[in-house]
Amino acid sequence: MSKLDSKIPTGPIKDKWTKHKNDINVVNPANKRLIDIIVIGTGLAGGSAAASLAELGYNVKAFCYQDSPRRAHSIAAQGGINASKNYQNDNDSDYRLFYDTVKGGDYRSREANVYRLAEVSGNIIDQCVAQGVPFARDYGGLLDNRSFGGVLVSRTFYAKGQTGQQLLLGAYSAMNRQIAKGKITMYNRHEMLELVVVDGKARGIIARNLVTGEIERHSAHAVVIGSGGYGNVFYLSTNAMGSNATAAWKIHKKGAYFANPCYTQIHPTCIPRSGEHQSKLTLMSESLRNDGRIWVPKKLEDAEAIRAKKKKPTDIPEEDRDYYLERRYPAFGNLVPRDVASRAAKERCDAGYGVNATGEAVYLDFASAIERYGKEKAHVLGMHNPSKEKITELGEKVIEEKYGNLFQMYEKIVDENPYKTPMMIYPAVHYTMGGIWVDYNLMTTIPGCYCIGEANFSDHGANRLGASALMQGLADGYFVLPYTIGDYLANEIRTGEIPTDTPEFDEAEKSVRDRLEKLLSIKGTKSVDHFHKRLGKVMWNYVGMARNADGLKKAMDEIKKIREEFWSDLYVPGELNAMNTELEKAGRVADFLELGEFFAVDALNRNESCGGHFREEYQTEEGEAKRDDENYAYVAAWEWTGDPRTPILHKEELTFHDIELKQRSYK
Amino acid sequence: MSNMNLTLKIWRQKDAQSKGVMETYEVKDISPDSSFLEMLDVLNENLVSQKQEPIAFDHDCREGICGTCSLYISGRAHGPMRGVTTCQLHMRSFKDGDTIYIEPWRSKAMPVIKDLIVDRSAFDRIQQAGGFISVNTSGNTQDANGIPIPKGDADKAFDAAACIGCGACVATCKNGSAMLFVSAKVSQFALLPQGRVEAAKRVLNMVHQMDKEGFGNCTNTGACEVECPKGISLENIARMNREYLSAKVVSDEKIG
Ligand SMILES: Cc1cc2nc3c(=O)[nH]c(=O)nc-3n(C[C@H](O)[C@H](O)[C@H](O)COP(=O)(O)OP(=O)(O)OC[C@H]3O[C@@H](n4cnc5c(N)ncnc54)[C@H](O)[C@@H]3O)c2cc1C
Ligand code: SF4
Ligand code: FES
Numbered sequence: 001m002s003k004l005d006s007k008i009p010t011g012p013i014k015d016k017w018t019k020h021k022n023d024i025n026v027v028n029p030a031n032k033r034l035i036d037i038i039v040i041g042t043g044l045a046g047g048s049a050a051a052s053l054a055e056l057g058y059n060v061k062a063f064c065y066q067d068s069p070r071r072a073h074s075i076a077a078q079g080g081i082n083a084s085k086n087y088q089n090d091n092d093s094d095y096r097l098f099y100d101t102v103k104g105g106d107y108r109s110r111e112a113n114v115y116r117l118a119e120v121s122g123n124i125i126d127q128c129v130a131q132g133v134p135f136a137r138d139y140g141g142l143l144d145n146r147s148f149g150g151v152l153v154s155r156t157f158y159a160k161g162q163t164g165q166q167l168l169l170g171a172y173s174a175m176n177r178q179i180a181k182g183k184i185t186m187y188n189r190h191e192m193l194e195l196v197v198v199d200g201k202a203r204g205i206i207a208r209n210l211v212t213g214e215i216e217r218h219s220a221h222a223v224v225i226g227s228g229g230y231g232n233v234f235y236l237s238t239n240a241m242g243s244n245a246t247a248a249w250k251i252h253k254k255g256a257y258f259a260n261p262c263y264t265q266i267h268p269t270c271i272p273r274s275g276e277h278q279s280k281l282t283l284m285s286e287s288l289r290n291d292g293r294i295w296v297p298k299k300l301e302d303a304e305a306i307r308a309k310k311k312k313p314t315d316i317p318e319e320d321r322d323y324y325l326e327r328r329y330p331a332f333g334n335l336v337p338r339d340v341a342s343r344a345a346k347e348r349c350d351a352g353y354g355v356n357a358t359g360e361a362v363y364l365d366f367a368s369a370i371e372r373y374g375k376e377k378a379h380v381l382g383m384h385n386p387s388k389e390k391i392t393e394l395g396e397k398v399i400e401e402k403y404g405n406l407f408q409m410y411e412k413i414v415d416e417n418p419y420k421t422p423m424m425i426y427p428a429v430h431y432t433m434g435g436i437w438v439d440y441n442l443m444t445t446i447p448g449c450y451c452i453g454e455a456n457f458s459d460h461g462a463n464r465l466g467a468s469a470l471m472q473g474l475a476d477g478y479f480v481l482p483y484t485i486g487d488y489l490a491n492e493i494r495t496g497e498i499p500t501d502t503p504e505f506d507e508a509e510k511s512v513r514d515r516l517e518k519l520l521s522i523k524g525t526k527s528v529d530h531f532h533k534r535l536g537k538v539m540w541n542y543v544g545m546a547r548n549a550d551g552l553k554k555a556m557d558e559i560k561k562i563r564e565e566f567w568s569d570l571y572v573p574g575e576l577n578a579m580n581t582e583l584e585k586a587g588r589v590a591d592f593l594e595l596g597e598f599f600a601v602d603a604l605n606r607n608e609s610c611g612g613h614f615r616e617e618y619q620t621e622e623g624e625a626k627r628d629d630e631n632y633a634y635v636a637a638w639e640w641t642g643d644p645r646t647p648i649l650h651k652e653e654l655t656f657h658d659i660e661l662k663q664r665s666y667k
Numbered sequence: 668m669s670n671m672n673l674t675l676k677i678w679r680q681k682d683a684q685s686k687g688v689m690e691t692y693e694v695k696d697i698s699p700d701s702s703f704l705e706m707l708d709v710l711n712e713n714l715v716s717q718k719q720e721p722i723a724f725d726h727d728c729r730e731g732i733c734g735t736c737s738l739y740i741s742g743r744a745h746g747p748m749r750g751v752t753t754c755q756l757h758m759r760s761f762k763d764g765d766t767i768y769i770e771p772w773r774s775k776a777m778p779v780i781k782d783l784i785v786d787r788s789a790f791d792r793i794q795q796a797g798g799f800i801s802v803n804t805s806g807n808t809q810d811a812n813g814i815p816i817p818k819g820d821a822d823k824a825f826d827a828a829a830c831i832g833c834g835a836c837v838a839t840c841k842n843g844s845a846m847l848f849v850s851a852k853v854s855q856f857a858l859l860p861q862g863r864v865e866a867a868k869r870v871l872n873m874v875h876q877m878d879k880e881g882f883g884n885c886t887n888t889g890a891c892e893v894e895c896p897k898g899i900s901l902e903n904i905a906r907m908n909r910e911y912l913s914a915k916v917v918s919d920e921k922i923g
Contacts, residue, residue: 130808134825141815173799277701
């Protein structure tokens with residue numbers, strides 16, 4: 001247990017970070033040149049970290065599996081990034097952002113980390129603007145904001161529906177400047193497949209060059225993992241096809257504890273699946289809930305008629321629609337947090353009110369927003385008694401201005417015009433709050449190995465609020481890690497270059513090679529995707545939006561069975577020493593097959609419902625999540641033992657000094 | 668619309684050194700609601716089940732934003748629809764019985780790595796030559812609202828910044844020019860006050876790198892704008908030319 005020291009600084013919460021920065025070691029500029037840092041991942045977390053560390057003078061080696069750092073999955077983030085700037089004068093503050101995040105996370109996050117996140121949030125916006133990130137602006141030339149779920153202020157900065165893209169291109173440009181200077185060496189199309197630990201410290205990695213198939217050794221004085229989330233354990237998710245858990249899983253198996261794997265975010269507004277061929281799910285940004293109203297028919301016969309295509313949504317009169325979020329949660333309405341909105345959609349669809357052929361869809365309707373904006377616009381233009389058509393036309397223009405690219409994306413996928421007919425949406429796996437356990441310095445339980453961004457567990461508790469992942473990724477990379485890593489590296493200035501011709505590297509490389517060769521030599525009959533899809537189905541059915549003890553046990557057994565079959569009946573074509581996309585996938589799915597079972601173990605251990613973790617046995621009479629603060633106000637940090645079924649649990653008790661622990665209410 | 672059967676003619680090439688050939692494949696029972704890449708997934712599943720190597724193609728986000736997917740489909744970059752990437756193309760754009768030609772981007776500066784995958788690292792190197800604003804990370808940059816930016820400029824900068832770096836502009840240009848791509852980045856920064864400081868140096872360096880990478884000249888045919896999935900406008904090329912000329916004059920004067 002001694003290993004689990006969260007290193008939270010003492011003192012009042014608002015002074016902790018400042019005090020900590022003053023207390024920790026600093027490496028002098030001349031010595032930084034003698035130190036190498038490996039950064040896995042070039043998303044918002046890894047990209048911002050790599051650039052900032054290189055600016056400080058460290059030698060950075062950055063890795064990503066894509067053909068360019070600019071393509072990390074952060075690029076796909078749509079809606080926005082939070083910061084407590086209070087530009088809208090709506091009484092926002094660091095404290096309020098902190099409070100919203102802890103409450104939104106259903107009181108399962110570490111107070112000190114979250115406060116720090118809120119504290120640096122403003123700096124992120126300043127930094128990004130200085131880099132040339134073109135955030136949305138109003139006519140006065142100042143930055144615009146919108147609202148996201150679970151909060152009552154407008155603190156989300158955005159660049160149309162492409163905020164992640166613009167922020168990532170900002171970090172990418174900062175990286176490019178350092179690449180040009182030779183301070184970052186970029187390894188594109190490389191996949192980290194093992195961590196090398198020497199004398200208990202992280203000293204390097206084994207990576208495979210995905211173009212040539214070559215297996216390479218890279219050494220460094222510290223290794224930073226910013227490899228993103230593990231949502232693809234469900235096969236279908238809003239993640240990219242290549243998003244994977246491999247880097248995180250490898251360090252876990254080398255001694256880094258993995259925390260709260262069962263905290264997964266199912267996002268309420270995604271495009272419903274259309275058939276068996278489906279390879280991924282597409283998010284419709286939460287920002288749409290600013291203006292869209294969610295409903296299903298009140299009458300079962302209407303829902304049936306819609307499913308049979310005998311009725312259209314526009315045929316259902318106002319009084320026969322059930323705006324169920326507004327009905328159940330009058331204070332927050334359509335802007336309740338994601339976990340609440342997702343479960344409410346599932347509840348209605350399970351009760352038979354779903355509106356597409358599969359019965360798994362609800363409406364997100366913009367008609368009233370179009371009318372409201374149309375009237376406003378007509379008024380501004382000085383039109384008296386504008387016709388209904390004119391109002392609609394003007395209103396649609398406003399909506400297009402705000403969400404044009406999302407509406408277009410929707411139309412391309414579904415082949416329906418969402419300006420004219422409500423969108424159909426359904427929850428889908430989106431984000432993983434769980435991840436590698438880190439202390440306040442973002443260091444894992446392996447000295448010298450850090451973990452940042454979605455890959456760590458740190459700031460979002462059991463449920464992440466919208467627009468907070470981008471904030472966390474950039475906070476970690478720009479403003480936290482560059483300081484905290486110095487504390488560790490200050491003791492490394494005399495270490496000298498780390499050699500790679502040592503037994504530890506030999507052994508690590510051999511294990512990677514053996515495993516890849518094993519995957520190629522099974523020569524069974526089934527493809528990687530076959531196994532991945534089966535795993536995904538089990539995960540979704542038993543470890544998805546609602547879980548219970550029986551289902552979880554069943555999932556554990558089934559996953560184990562699929563894993564055994566995988567290792568005896570998999571077929572991977574091609575060779576080791578060449579580009580081989582099937583082999584890449586095989587390695588990732590092999591890890592997911594372990595992670596999935598482990599995930600269910602954590603979900604079974606947590607006998608309560610909180611945030612994204614909903615255990616059917618633990619709910620209030622109204623069907624809301626019922627937490628058990630007495631027994632479960634802890635972070636479950638698991639130690640690998642060799643079998644995903646029997647990890648060792650280490651508890652980090654969560655204490656709340658600055659926020660009162662209470663039942664979350666959005667009513 | 669019912670499911671369809673298609674004939675695919677696909678470029679296969681073992682690696683950068685090998686010569687490639689077009690191979691013919693049949694796929695059956697494809698849903699019009701599946702995406703183009705999902706159709707290729709089906710083909711690949713079949714190939715793997717017959718113990719053959721699947722077709723290598725680049726893809727990741729599958730929602731039109733990462734710029735990873737490419738593909739020259741029956742003579743058009745990203746296929747027949749305007750304003751979409753290959754991953755956003757759906758099979759409802761095709762008819763039962765169609766023959767579809769699928770090739771990689773073809774450009775001297777973007778050589779094939781395997782099958783349909785090409786090497787676009789030249790784009791990264793152009794960005795490294797100047798596609799940034801020289802500002803270090805610090806908690807002390809000025810307040811984000813310190814410099815108001817006229818909405819019109821901010822919107823134009825955003826429109827230019829929307830480029831996903833896919834390379835369709837190059838693939839589609841008969842000269843293999845990268846002007847649309849480069850001009851998008853140059854414009855984004857040129858339109859913002861933060862970017863003006865280094866504007867002259869940036870445009871000179873980026874254009875220099877572009878030429879060095881072996882991209883062709885721009886002869887204003889405008890094909891790139893038509894095929895660009897993000898609607899990057901030719902205006903950007905005009906702006907870059909202006910930026911380049913004035914920067915060149917200044918730098919020549921300095922040198923002269
Ligand atoms: C569709 C979508 C929309 C979203 N919208 C928002 C939003 O509006 N606001 C918000 O706050 N959050 C949003 N999120 C969440 C947010 O985008 C992510 O949580 C965040 O971007 C993750 O950043 P990251 O840097 O941790 O990881 P990523 O951006 O996923 O980057 C992972 C990096 O690791 C690399 N990598 C992975 N494994 C390996 C390996 N083994 N070897 C080498 N490299 C590896 C990859 O190449 C990549 O560079 C959204 C997420 C999705 C999926
Ligand atoms: S300009 Fe258009 S076509 Fe060219 S790389 Fe950018 S997005 Fe692709
Ligand atoms: S796969 Fe990302 S743009 Fe097509």
